[in-house]
Amino acid sequence: MSGRTLTGRADEAVAGAARSRGEVPTLLAAGGMFALLLGLGAVALSLGEPVIGVHRLPAVLAEGDGLAYVVLWELRLPRLIVAVLAGAAVAVAGLLMQEALRNPLAVPELLGVSGGASLVMAMIVVWGLPVPLGLHPAAALGGALAGGAVCLAAARLGRGAESVLLIGAAASTAVQALTLAVLSTASRLQYDSLFRYLVGSLTRMTWEHVAQLLPWTLLAVPLTLLAMPVLGLLRLGDDAAASLGVRVGWARLGLIALAALLVAGVVGPCGPIAWVGFLAPLLARRLRPSADARGWLPWTALIGALVTLGADQAARLVFAPVETPLGAWTAVVGIGTGLVLLRRSARPAPAAAEEVAR
Amino acid sequence: MRRRVRGPVVAAALAAAAALCALANVLAYGDIPAGVVADVLAGERSGQQAQIMWTLRFPQAATALLVGAALGVAGLVLQLVLRNPLAAPELTGVNPGAVLGLLLALVLGLTDAASAAGALTAALVGGLAGGALTWLLAREHDSAQLVVYGLLCSALLTGLTTMLLAYQPSRFGNALRWLVGSVEGRTWDHLAVAGPWIAVALGCVWLGSAALGVLGAGDDHAAALGLPAARARGVALAGAVALAAGAVALAGAVAFVGLVVPHLARAAAGSDPRFGVPAAAALGAAAVTGADALAQLGSRWLAAEVDGQRLGLPTGVVTAVLGAAALVLVVRRGGRGAAMERTAT
Secondary structure, eight states: HHHHHHHOOOOOHHHHHHHHTOOOOHHHHHHHHHHHHHHHHHHHSSSSSSSGGGGGGGHHHHHHOOHHIIIIIIIHHHHHHHHHHHHHHHHHHHHHHHHHTTTTOTTTTTTHHHHHHHHHHHHHHHHHHOOOOOGHHHHHHHHHHHHHHHHHHHHGGGOOOOOOOOHHHHHHHHHHHHHHHHTTTTTTHHHHHHHHHHHHTTTTTOOHHHHHHHHHHHHHHHHHHHHHHHHHHHTHHHHHOOOTOOHHHHEEEEEEEEHHHHHHHHHHHOOTTTTTTHHHHHHHHSSTTOOOOOHHHHHHHHHHHHHHHHHHHHHHHTTTTTOOOHHHHHHHHHHHHHHHHHHHTTTHHHHHHHHHOO | OHHHHHHHHHHHHHHHHHHHHHHHHHHHTTOOOOHHHHHEEEEEEEEOHHHHHIIIIHHHHHHHHHHHHHHHHHHHHHHHHHTTTOOOOGGGTTHHHHHHHHHHHHHHHHHHHHHHHHHHHHHHHHHHHHHHHHHHHTTTOOOOHHHHHHHHHHHHHHHHHHHHHHHHHHOOOOOOOHTTTOOTTTOOOHHHHHHHHHHHHHHHHHHHHHHHHHHTTOOOHHHHTTOHHHHHHHHHHHHHHHHHHHHHHSOOOSSSSHHHHHHHHHHHHHHHHHHHHHHHHHHHHHHHHHHHHHHHHHHIIIIIOOOOBOOOOOOHHHHHHHOOOHHHHHHHHHHHHHHHHHHHH
């Protein structure tokens, strides 16, 4: 795969390789995805109770008054924006971790990053710790970093990345169990909404939540772009990257910290939107088999937004009027589809992962 | 030679510890004098205190003992047969599958909560399905990857369970009861079905523990001794699922007992399953009853000191917290051994 990266950037060569591989042309893929995004956006804005026809959306927004306007402007639009931003953020976090540890199963959910953030948020909300709303993502970031650090330390990062996954996975289960433990001390009145939040839910998202999410996403974009060249070098293998002047251990830690930043920004307002970071990079890789991390990044973000938005529509509408937690849907869809994809491409993939995992 | 003395002694000591924990569990409320326990055991059933003792506290303590024994032995069997120190019922899709099967049967109306036999069947089918899913996905990979695939399956099944719980919250009440497990509110009716089931399964596993030891030593070793490894492994795994499903039907997915207890049992009684199985059963029983006593103390403290509107602590929360701590110790101590086991397979 490293060879492919090196043959790299000449557009004609890439296009030729794409054609010979039966790769979907970029324009078609991008167009299709934006169409899908628009379609899902229309569903998100118009369906539900009350139904607002797509043709009426601009008129209702312009109206600036009435029930339909309030539902659209105060409830559905912020929710749509949060879904897109949050989905893209967790998807990119997944890509970063998978690339840093070079294993398709290295995702925030399995390495304690999501779990740590959720645990801290659970403690704040359930025990009513005096943390101002604006600092929630910062607290979640602390939890995410601590969770990731505990899992990686338990797995002894230095001693081989294979055991990182195994023991990190077990340790992250422990962190999740601790979150449920905190939840069990909640009062009866809070319990239902807390349970939803801790599974991951976009119910009652407002512009305030958008404002809460936006700075973190904006902060993460330049950092992610800065990290891209390092990802490309890491793909060459540890020795080659080291000989090119990359301090591999620190680079890996930095990438995981960046992933924690992305995840924490989302867990603060929405709760964990689980397993999107597992599925989206896998899909992006299948869409663009000959690209490298830089090429996968925009697709990962786009697919993450699509998956989250789609799952949120399912959460809103499938069992209406009961709303099911978004996190449960993304878990089922993300893991289910991801497992099928992994199994299909499994024969070379785990071998490659283990080979580079040394 | 040292081990020959150690095994039975350790098992007896652990059984005594389990009995003590059960007593602590019965008395954890602190409102009934210890003498009543002796009266009830002697057959005295009249009087309010004896009634409470006999109809509420004794079944709860018995449930905790059975659930702990079942999960401890199920975890030991899984770890031996799959040769992976992290293969536990909750990390191989068995427990999450059993919970999902149970809740699905309740939602679809295939059984009702009062029917102990229906609950057991549903948990059994679900546990088998969850374990089979993991096995189908992971069979072509080495045993080190098994846990990762098992964890993915478990997360998938838990996601489905969460959806069910959110879909009909009023029907299942406290969702934590199912997600982390609780031994509260079980009666003799529940125990009448699941109790003998678990007891028989425990007996069967113990009778087969010599074969388990051979199987744990490796397929070649088993074949050399004339044991058909594939079939024996299938039977052993079915036994582990039967035990875990029995535990889930009684108490939901009590976490971390099946993961941590086998390591403690091996540390106490050695690696021979003939001693390991009884040790795991006794240690698991002691762990869950002890955790239940702590959970009751914690619940009463929350209700009295914080406010009466708090939920009670389910047993599984205490096992999860203590288990998480024990897991870190196990990992730190066993990391090298685990790596050696992996290279051996």
